[in-house]
Amino acid sequence: MCYADVLTVIFTTRNLVKSMSSHIVALIVCRPEGLMTCDLRIHVTFITREGDQVHIDAAEGDNLLDIAQAHDLDMEGACGGSCACSTCHVIVDPEFYDLIPEPDDDENDMLDLAFGLTETSRLGCQVKLTKELDGLRVALPQMTRNLQAKDFEKR
Amino acid sequence: MSNQRAKLRVAVVGSGPAGFYTAYRILEKAPSGIVTVDMYEKLPVPYGLARFGVAPDHPEVKNCEEKFEEVAQSPYFTFIGNTMVGAQPLAVPSHSQSFQPNHVPLSILRQHYDAIVLSYGADSDKDLSSSVKGLELAGVYSARAFVGWYNGHPEFQDLDPDVMAGEEAVVVGHGNVALDVARILLTDVDALRKTDITEAAIAKLSENKVKRVRIVGRRGPTQASFTNKEVRELMTLNGVGFIPPEAEFMSPFLENGSKLGRPTKRLFQLLQRGSTASVADAIKHFSFDFLLSPTSFVPSEGSSHVARAKFDVMQLQGDILSKDTRVKSTGDFKELPCNVGFMSVGYKTHPLAGLEDVYNDGANHLNNEGGKVCAGINVKGLYVAGWIKRGPAGVIAETMYDSFETASVVLSDFEDGEIGGKSCDGWEGVKAELGDKLDWKVVSWSDWQRIDKAEKERGSKIGKEREKFTNQKDMLAVLE
16 A cells, blocks of 8 residues: 655764764655655755755755755856856855865866855855765855845845 | 836846846846836847857857746846847947848937846957057957857958968967967867857868967966966867976966965966877967067068067066056067967947946946946936946856846835836837837847747758858848
8 A cells, every 4th residue: 555655764873984973864755656765865954145044855966056946045057057157156064065076177167266265165066965965054155245135035 | 906016117238148137137036017128139139248259169158048048938028139229330330231230229218118227248349559550451350350250240240360371370368258269269170060150160260270379468377367267178179289388487476376366376287287288299289478568460571461460578567476467568579470360358348329428438337336327417227237337357157146236226226216117118118209210120039039940950950059140131031
């Protein structure tokens, strides 16, 4: 007998490298054919320009630009996520920065042009979620010196 | 349900990224149904520099057009193509008969719109003819015209650049446009065949004899405006070797490497690593030449075709690591062989007739505060976005944020009651006022879509993404 409800299982594992526990949220999904599969949900927090924390559960392999746009966050991707501009610039929480594979030359060339570049800046379109990034926190940087937070209020 | 709320009618002049991003942001942030945007474009086709400036081998940069298409689908957006806003031709001689503009004076627009966003960009080159001789010689071209030519802009189809004149090319300027020119001259033409570069350009570039490109700038490596992506592209071109600057020239810059900003540090790494192709084995070569300011292009004896380029040797005055440091002539000069030369020293904007008092010639844009035109008489309701707002420099990303700023100023002026609520009638009103004078084919968005489809069909027949129409007549013929 199948039902479309999703069971959420929360369990704790020990992260050996950091000696810290991490929580992995997994969805155990009952598919119509009767198979049970496990889709790993990875928790990401976006900090908006106004300082609000937006909590999102996304899938492994999703990139931050697609996730932000799917959740109506104010992130543009002028080149459609093809690493040819800097409009999806995000600032990664230093705690997670080294867990993401290093940017390649192409991404670094685009980051050169990003406004408000930091030591932990990345292009959202180039950051794909992995299990190791569960709990990831990223901030949306200021666009330019002149734009105010109130300009981004949704009407 | 009656809507008592004041409405806002906006006209956007120019359909490049600045115009479209401003339209996008205004329509996105305004309450639904309150704001309409009419976008005027002098050519029958939209997108400005996204279509005519971005290099054919950079197709991903043109992905921004997908967003523009979405904006154009809004019921509150109207495209008015083949219609140039301006009382008379701007101070620019047209290079060809492939385009005849149809004018609507700005003064008429102002009667029928609450707000006008001027986003018509820069239409000419910075003019160095008073300090550089020989610019009129055969074989010397504006980089802007060359780019417009290979990208199919109707105003430049008659350029006929003489890339068969010889092996030595000189490109004056250290910005990305100069690097685009260098790259198009050095790239194997076969690599360009499937792009949207014009067939006429492919035919011409197939006879290209250029083997040595010198990219010459007036200041030093720390002052160059080009960006690393474009440098990297040149360094990795098939069969093209990079001839590096002299070691003793670079060492004062490298000594203080730790003080350099990140992009400059990375540029120096690129310059030191050099090209993928070995200099010895490569058939074609390029170099960056620094601290040379052009004084003249010189023809060969008894000819009117360029053969050499002469430069003043310059010297940096002050902090050699600072982007703002100026240069002074040393009194020495240098000559370089030059069979074909390109001037890529920056673009020039112009005010539309009636806006002369708010034009800032030195700053190369209209006076404004955050996009709101200021410091003139009767400027209420006038806004600017893009290069006419901040000067002709910067990539699409900067223009996008800049346009968002303008959109926000327009909407906050509307909220404050400074503009809006005049029951303006927009394009209908403009049409009525023009009456019989409106004797041209106005291109709508669905008309453009037919032209777009025709270009793609022509292209697919010859294995290309699209084959652009390169004159106004052919574009309009699709609509008959």
